[in-house]
Amino acid sequence: MTSPRTAGTAPRSALTRARVLESAVDLADREGLGALTMRSLARELGIEAMSLYHHVANKEDLLDGVVDVVAVEIQDAVARLEPLADDAPRSAWRTATRRQILTARAVLLRHRWASTVLETRKTFSLPVIRYYDSLIGLMRHGGFSYDLVHHAMHALGSRALGFSQELFEPDGATAGSAGGGATEGADDAATAMLMQMAEQVPHMVEMLAAVSHEDGAGSTLGWCDDQSEFEFGLDIILDGLDRLAEREQH
Structure with a gap:
């Protein structure tokens, strides 16, 4: 009896463009867009990086x-x-x-x-x-x-x-953290920067103080x-x- 396939052990003959793309989506979902490289995807599939070029x-x-x-x-x-x-x-x-x-x-x-x-x-x-x-x-x-x-x-x-599309995009806000940590860190850093400029941008600081951008329901795709x-x-x-x-x- 053939044992079930485990990640990274499939024979090359089983590799298709569809499977490569599905694995790429899974990798980006799990680790973020920044982790999606040809090398990391090849590791995910258990193949040499050059083998990917037969499909992408x-x-x-x-x-x-x-x-x-x-x-x-x-x-x-x-x-x-x-x-x-x-x-x-x-x-x-x-x-x-x-x-x-x-x-x-x-x-x-x-x-x-x-x-x-x-x-x-x-x-x-x-x-x-x-x-x-x-x-x-x-x-x-x-x-x-x-x-x-x-x-x-x-x-x-x-x-x-x-x-x-965001009007303002703090660096790293959509860099691709699967759990949203990068977004939260960039949000905090951007807010701190604005607070330091309070005298120059008083309306922006007052708005940030009055409005919370955290909904806690996992419905955020960008900074705000x-x-x-x-x-x-x-x-x-x-x-x-x-x-x-x-x-x-x-």
């Missing part, structure tokens, strides 16, 4: 691939949502769009490093484009012209995929990007787009 051309190809893995996971999660019925009222687009974006965000919260990689991609492959296409379909159901859809995508920006802040921004954008779409109908 280079580090950029690896990052493109892990984005696709996460995008497919997002697509699968969205596919489990109840579809918007053809005869649903126009107004249903907003609820359906909000639900889809928050579903995508839930996936990113399981892969906290993924938003950092998404921000660096110069091209998007089919899984990501299909996700955006489904959002366009929801907006078209809401009566959006293609011109307004185009504006909407620009307005949503990274929120369409479930994360907010907790769930309530993400949803606040998303709702403002969707409310404004809904008014514009309604205006197009008259």
Whole structure:
């Protein structure tokens, strides 16, 4: 009887691009994006680093691939949502769009490093484009012209995929600690720096004193990007787009 495979002992013949990418995602989830190197991934798979190049051309190809893995996971999660019925009222687009974006965000919260990689991609492959296409379909159901859809995508920006790009990003805040320790350390250091500049930036210091960025629910992807802040921004954008779409109908 063949014994079950253990990590790092699989024969080379069992290695595929899909398995390489799945292992890369697991490694980044566990140890952070900074730990995802060709050498460390080869160690994870129990092979020589050069063997990886049969499946991924280079580090950029690896990052493109892990984005696709996460995008497919997002697509699968969205596919489990109840579809918007053809005869649903126009107004249903907003609820359906909000639900889809928050579903995508839930996936990113399981892969906290993924938003950092998404921000660096110069091209998007089919899984990501299909996700955006489904959002366009929801907006078209809401009566959006293609011109307004185009504006909407620009307005949503990274929120369409479930994360907010930070206005201020302390060094190391998204460096990829699996447990969030690097983010917390960078947050504390940035706050301490601002406190030292209290006389020069009094409004910023007062705001930090009045507002806590710690939600304690594991819903943070960036320095200040907790769930309530993400949803606040998303709702403002969707409310404004809904008014514009309604205006197009008259």
